Amino acid sequence: MMQKKDDNGRKPKFRTLRSLNIMLWLIFSLFAVALVIALTFIYHSLAFRAFLDSANESLVSAKDEIAAAVSDGDTSEIGPVAYRYGIGGVYLIYEEGDGVTVYVGEERTRQSLELYTGLTGPIFDEDGGEMVLCESLTLGGRACRLYLTMSAAPIDDYRQSFLSVSLIASLAAVVAAFAVGGLLSMLIARPVAEVTEEAKELARGDYSFNIRKDYFFSEIAELSEALDAARKEVSKADRVQRELIANVSHDFKTPLTMIKAYASMIREISGDDKEKRDAHAQIIIDETDRLNALVSDVLDLSRLKAGGTEERTVFDLSEEVRGILSRFDYLSETQGYRIEPVIEEGLTVRADRNRIGQVVYNLVGNAVNYTGEDKRVRVKLFKREEMARLEVIDSGKGIPPEEVDTIWDRYYRSERTHKRPVQGSGLGLSIVKNILLQHGSPFGVISEVGKGSCFWAEFSLYDPEDREEGGKKV
Numbered sequence: 001m002m003q004k005k006d007d008n009g010r011k012p013k014f015r016t017l018r019s020l021n022i023m024l025w026l027i028f029s030l031f032a033v034a035l036v037i038a039l040t041f042i043y044h045s046l047a048f049r050a051f052l053d054s055a056n057e058s059l060v061s062a063k064d065e066i067a068a069a070v071s072d073g074d075t076s077e078i079g080p081v082a083y084r085y086g087i088g089g090v091y092l093i094y095e096e097g098d099g100v101t102v103y104v105g106e107e108r109t110r111q112s113l114e115l116y117t118g119l120t121g122p123i124f125d126e127d128g129g130e131m132v133l134c135e136s137l138t139l140g141g142r143a144c145r146l147y148l149t150m151s152a153a154p155i156d157d158y159r160q161s162f163l164s165v166s167l168i169a170s171l172a173a174v175v176a177a178f179a180v181g182g183l184l185s186m187l188i189a190r191p192v193a194e195v196t197e198e199a200k201e202l203a204r205g206d207y208s209f210n211i212r213k214d215y216f217f218s219e220i221a222e223l224s225e226a227l228d229a230a231r232k233e234v235s236k237a238d239r240v241q242r243e244l245i246a247n248v249s250h251d252f253k254t255p256l257t258m259i260k261a262y263a264s265m266i267r268e269i270s271g272d273d274k275e276k277r278d279a280h281a282q283i284i285i286d287e288t289d290r291l292n293a294l295v296s297d298v299l300d301l302s303r304l305k306a307g308g309t310e311e312r313t314v315f316d317l318s319e320e321v322r323g324i325l326s327r328f329d330y331l332s333e334t335q336g337y338r339i340e341p342v343i344e345e346g347l348t349v350r351a352d353r354n355r356i357g358q359v360v361y362n363l364v365g366n367a368v369n370y371t372g373e374d375k376r377v378r379v380k381l382f383k384r385e386e387m388a389r390l391e392v393i394d395s396g397k398g399i400p401p402e403e404v405d406t407i408w409d410r411y412y413r414s415e416r417t418h419k420r421p422v423q424g425s426g427l428g429l430s431i432v433k434n435i436l437l438q439h440g441s442p443f444g445v446i447s448e449v450g451k452g453s454c455f456w457a458e459f460s461l462y463d464p465e466d467r468e469e470g471g472k473k474v
Contacts, residue, residue, distance in 0.1 A: 028184070032173035036173050037170070040170075052124060055131040055152075056122045058085040059085075059122045059131060059133040059148050059150060060121075062081055062084075062085040062087050063148055065077070066082075066146065067135060067146060070137060071137065071138065075103065078090050079103065079104060082104040087148050087150055088105050088130065088149050088151045089102075089105025089147070089148070090103040090105065090146070090147070090148055091105070091108055091146070092137075092144050092146055092147075093145045094144045095145075096143075108147075113145075113147050116134045116147060117134055119132070129151065129152045130149050130150060130151050130152055132148070132149050133148045134146070195223055195224050195227060198227065199227055256287075256291065259291075311353075311354075312351055313352075313353055314348060314350045314462050315349065315353050316346070316347070317381065318343050318344065321341070324364065325379060331368060336375055337368060337371075338374070338375055338376045339368075340377065342380045342381070342382070343379070343380070344383055347383060347388040348462045349388055349461060349462050350462045352439070355439075356439075359431075359432050359435050359457065360392075362429065363432060363455050364377065366429060366455070368394075370396040370397075370453070371394035371452070372396050372397070374395055376394075376395050377394055377395075378391075379391070383461070387461060389456060389457075391456045392454070392455045392456075393452060393453070393454045393455075397450060398447045398448050398450055399449070407445065432457075436457055439459070441459050443455075
């Protein structure tokens with residue numbers, strides 16, 4: 001019979017025996033059997049040791065009483081003493097005689113008893129299945145040896161009965177372990193299987209479901225939470241990718257279309273009309289500049305994402321911010337924008353000057369694009385504890401709470417309408433974010449719908465006394 005293949009045309013792996021359900025059942029069952037076997041062995045050993053200790057004590061006590069009785073010439077107490085201590089056999093062998101005097105037990109040959117001569121204490125004879133004790137005495141002036149034996153039959157009977165009980169207990173333990181394994185498989189394996197199936201859907205590009213659930217086990221709940229966070233990030237990245245493709249294609253296509261159109265107009269219509277030709281040529285130049293700015297921003301963002309090197313120097317941030325703001329003077333002169341700086345002097349930092357200038361320019365340009373009808377943008381730079389804090393404040397419509405986390409994404413576009421006097425690629429805030437992350441500078445935005453936004457960033461103030469190694473503070 002041919003084996004079925006999966007959607008990718010590959011033969012599926014055999015995972016039945018490695019299923020978590022089966023593995024749990026198998027592990028619990030084997031553990032239960034091993035536990036019962038171990039307990040049986042331990043209990044069996046302890047029980048046998050207890051029997052030996054008890055037998056030793058009985059034999060020694062019986063030997064002392066019998067020896068005391070026969071030393072006085074009284075053999076009538078031998079039977080009662082033997083009965084009281086559970087002694088199976090009491091034998092006397094005289095040194096000068098040939099026979100064996102049997103007081104309790106079956107007849108034994110002298111040869112079989114003399115095998116135990118010279119014992120210093122009770123021993124267990126495995127072949128005979130009995131405990132044996134030998135003691136030298138004098139009875140009626142004659143030297144003799146007293147032999148006491150105790151059968152191990154009770155412990156053998158106990159072993160047999162305990163073995164039967166152990167087998168029944170093992171079977172019951174396996175059944176119980178199988179049941180417990182099944183229960184745990186529902187608590188563990190089923191949630192894992194659910195999370196696995198949802199992860200497969202995630203891999204297929206379906207981000208519409210919620211993976212996070214309140215599972216009984218915290219590790220599985222954390223796993224589902226982590227996968228759900230990954231789902232959100234992947235969904236967000238997928239959306240940004242689609243928007244990126246759409247926006248890049250649009251932002252590249254529009255200026256290229258304009259360049260081609262006005263170049264055609266120069267060739268076919270306005271070639272001999274200097275005024276029209278110059279106007280059309282200026283449009284081509286403007287669109288080329290726009291396209292060039294877009295390409296530059298894309299390359300900048302790519303370099304920042306790749307962890308481009310920084311050239312950190314010590315410079316006056318206050319002076320740098322003033323210089324950047326002067327580049328927006330044309331907006332004040334031509335379109336009535338008010339750029340209001342409040343800058344504390346002498347704030348020195350150590351950073352990549354060009355990159356920090358890019359941060360300031362992008363934040364101010366963003367504020368200009370989104371400020372309100374009063375065309376007012378405030379730029380503050382002041383010392384806050386050991387940091388230089390930059391704030392760029394507009395008077396626009398503000399940012400809805402649900403959009404605050406996405407404004408730093410590539411090609412983020414707010415739905416707010418604006419005139420965009422400063423041309424941009426839509427990558428400005430993403431570039432700002434990556435530059436500040438490279439510098440380890442805190443940043444964020446404070447915004448309220450209808451009351452404008454405040455974009456801020458903080459930079460560590462330079463301390464000449466700090467040691468530097470490899471171009472970095474230590």
